[in-house]
Amino acid sequence: MTSRRYLNVFLIWMLLLLSGCSATSATITPTSSPVATNLQGIKEYLLDHTGALVTAATQLQTASNRYYELAQSVNFDYARLWQDRRNDTIAAINAAREAWMIASPIYEKMEGIVAGTPSLAQFDVDLDAGAAGDEDPENAVSFDLVLPDGRILPKPGNLFGVTESTLWGTETAFASQVKADWNEDGTIEFGETLPDANVLKAGADLLVKMVRELDASARAWTPTESDAFTALVVMVPTMSEYFASWRDSRFVLGEASTQRDFNVISRLADIQDILSGLEVVYAQIRPRIETVDPDQAAQIANGLRNLKAFVADIYAQERSGRRFTPEEADTLGAEAQNLATAITGQISQMAGVLGINLAE
Numbered sequence: 001m002t003s004r005r006y007l008n009v010f011l012i013w014m015l016l017l018l019s020g021c022s023a024t025s026a027t028i029t030p031t032s033s034p035v036a037t038n039l040q041g042i043k044e045y046l047l048d049h050t051g052a053l054v055t056a057a058t059q060l061q062t063a064s065n066r067y068y069e070l071a072q073s074v075n076f077d078y079a080r081l082w083q084d085r086r087n088d089t090i091a092a093i094n095a096a097r098e099a100w101m102i103a104s105p106i107y108e109k110m111e112g113i114v115a116g117t118p119s120l121a122q123f124d125v126d127l128d129a130g131a132a133g134d135e136d137p138e139n140a141v142s143f144d145l146v147l148p149d150g151r152i153l154p155k156p157g158n159l160f161g162v163t164e165s166t167l168w169g170t171e172t173a174f175a176s177q178v179k180a181d182w183n184e185d186g187t188i189e190f191g192e193t194l195p196d197a198n199v200l201k202a203g204a205d206l207l208v209k210m211v212r213e214l215d216a217s218a219r220a221w222t223p224t225e226s227d228a229f230t231a232l233v234v235m236v237p238t239m240s241e242y243f244a245s246w247r248d249s250r251f252v253l254g255e256a257s258t259q260r261d262f263n264v265i266s267r268l269a270d271i272q273d274i275l276s277g278l279e280v281v282y283a284q285i286r287p288r289i290e291t292v293d294p295d296q297a298a299q300i301a302n303g304l305r306n307l308k309a310f311v312a313d314i315y316a317q318e319r320s321g322r323r324f325t326p327e328e329a330d331t332l333g334a335e336a337q338n339l340a341t342a343i344t345g346q347i348s349q350m351a352g353v354l355g356i357n358l359a360e
Helices: 003-017 021-025 040-072 077-085 086-116 121-129 159-168 197-219 226-233 239-245 250-258 265-290 294-319 326-354
Strands: none
Touching: 021 086, 040 077, 040 086, 040 197, 040 265, 077 086, 077 326, 086 121, 086 159, 086 197, 086 226, 086 265, 121 326, 159 197, 226 265, 226 326, 239 250, 239 265, 250 326, 265 294, 265 326, 294 326
8 A cells, every 4th residue: 555655756746747837846946045944843743643652552452461361261262251251351342442542543643654754654554554465465564463372364454454353343354253242232233242362462462562663763763854745745645545445434334334444433533633644744844845935835734724624524524423425435535635636736846846856
């Protein structure tokens, strides 16, 4: 998925050439004394979120280990676990879910920086964006998941997806085969599941390991203007990707959805979190753009703000109870993509004027 995102850099430049934007930008001359860009705010923002993510992921690991210990105490006999330790089991799973729902938005708020920075982008593949190897080998995660019982799951998909689908039962291969009617109403509903404790523990353990590595890499990273502009050009025009995921999720399709992840937190919420992080990035480079074209600098800021507001309005309607159709989701996604592409074109143009290279 990251390789597709970086392809956007090339495509945007081609669109600029075809539309004549490059010729227009040639008439804009940078000031003789360019403003020095202070990018420390980007790193501080990133470190605030990597630190918070380590804490939340560790809480997920603790709750997952508690569930594993409960399952281990009955020799992984899930029917017996449900019969004898039902309340403890529900408490452990709920604690893990609560931690996951804290951790996931924390990551989304920094995803624009992580996924858009070449030296950090592999973390995004493995944590949040990478596919399972048997579904999409070209965009698959880099790891195999080794379970405590010795089983190995080859390239099972990204870790937030693995832990989500294990905790809420959207991937049958990651669940026990015991029917667990949590509210005892005679119907097995979404989320009424007993996870495979081995999968959950392995996923949570590796998630903690990887977010600690991300935190260490973020501390060693010094952002450059190329990093900042590249993150924006790579990540702003990903609206169609996110809206397609939203369209295929339970938030649109309900019980008909076969998508295993992004079913617990709406992608509309994720998009707003991602754009919030990208606004932080843009705020750091805006003074540079203002030295050559103050109007363009303001237009880009307004464009990002309007794109975020567009998504926020759709999310507010969803939260109020509206269920959008897949066709409506596609239409809205196309509109968001058009807004994003226009913004990206302006940012790319300014990078060219300023002589800032974008990563390919």
